[in-house]
C-alpha cells in the first residue's frame with residue numbers, strides 16, 4: 422500500500438509492505454495552498470513508489486479532521502485552512518489508478534500502532550497522540566471504532582476539568598487537549614513567566630530542577646492521567662499507547678502517568694506503553710487503514 426500523510430507542517434509518503442516495513446519514505450514541507458499542496462503530495466507518492474520499486478494495491482491517506490472519510494474529502498481540517506473541500510481520495514485514486522481511502526490521522530495512527538507497533542497482538546487498545554493537539558483512536562475487539570461519520574474517538578476532547586481552561590480545538594472548557602498538548606504546555610509556561618518556552622523546554626527545565634517548570638510538568642501528567650483513567654474505565658483496554666512529540670520525553674511523562682493511572686483506574690492490569698512507530702506513524706497508519714478498509718470492500 423502507498424501511505425500518504427498530510428500534516429500541518431509536513432507531507433510524507435512511503436510504500437508500506439504487508440509486514441509493516443516502510444520503503445521509499447519521502448517528506449516535504451506542507452504548502453499552505455491546498456491545490457498546489459495536493460499536487461506535491463501526489464508527486465511525493467510517485468517518488469516513494471519509484472524509490473521503493475514496488476507495486477501498490479491501494480492508497481491510504483491520513484489527515485487531521487474534520488473529514489468526510491466515506492467520500493475522501495478534506496471537509497475543514499483545523500490545521501490546514503487552505504485545504505478545505507479538497508477531494509483528495511478521488512484525486513489520489515485517479516493519479517495512481519488504485520482505490521484510495523482517507524482517514525483521520527489519529528485513527529490512522531491507532532491503526533498503525535495496533536497492526537504494526539506497540540499494540541500488536543492485543544485486541545483492545547487505546548491510542549493517544551500528544552503533539553500540537555491531542556488526538557486518538559480506540560480499537561474494540563480488534564476493530565477500529567470510527568463512529569457514524571468517521572469522526573469518533575476524539576479523545577483529546579475528553580473533559581478533565583469542566584470549569585477549566587478553554588480548549589482551542591473545540592471551544593469547550595477543560596478538555597485533555599487544553600492541558601496536555603504541546604501548545605497548551607507552552608501557553609501555560611508563558612502564563613507562569615517562562616516566556617517563549619516550548620513543551621520541550623518545560624520538560625528540560627523540570628528535569629534540571631526548576632520548581633515552576635516542575636509544577637507545570639506535574640500538572641500536565643495529572644491531567645493526562647485523569648483523561649486516561651476516564652477513557653480506560655470506559656473501554657477497558659489491554660493497553661494504552663502514547664505517541665506524539667510530547668511523549669518523546671519518555672519516562673519523564675510515562676513514569677508518573679503510569680503511577681497515577683494505576684492508582685485511580687478500575688481497569689485491572691492496564692499497560693501504558695510508548696508508541697513504537699516514531700516518525701513513520703503517519704505513513705504506516707495511513708497504509709494500515711487502507712489494508713483494513715480495502716480488504717473488506
Ligand SMILES: [Zn+2]
Nearest residue numbers: 578588591596
Ligand atoms: Zn476540546
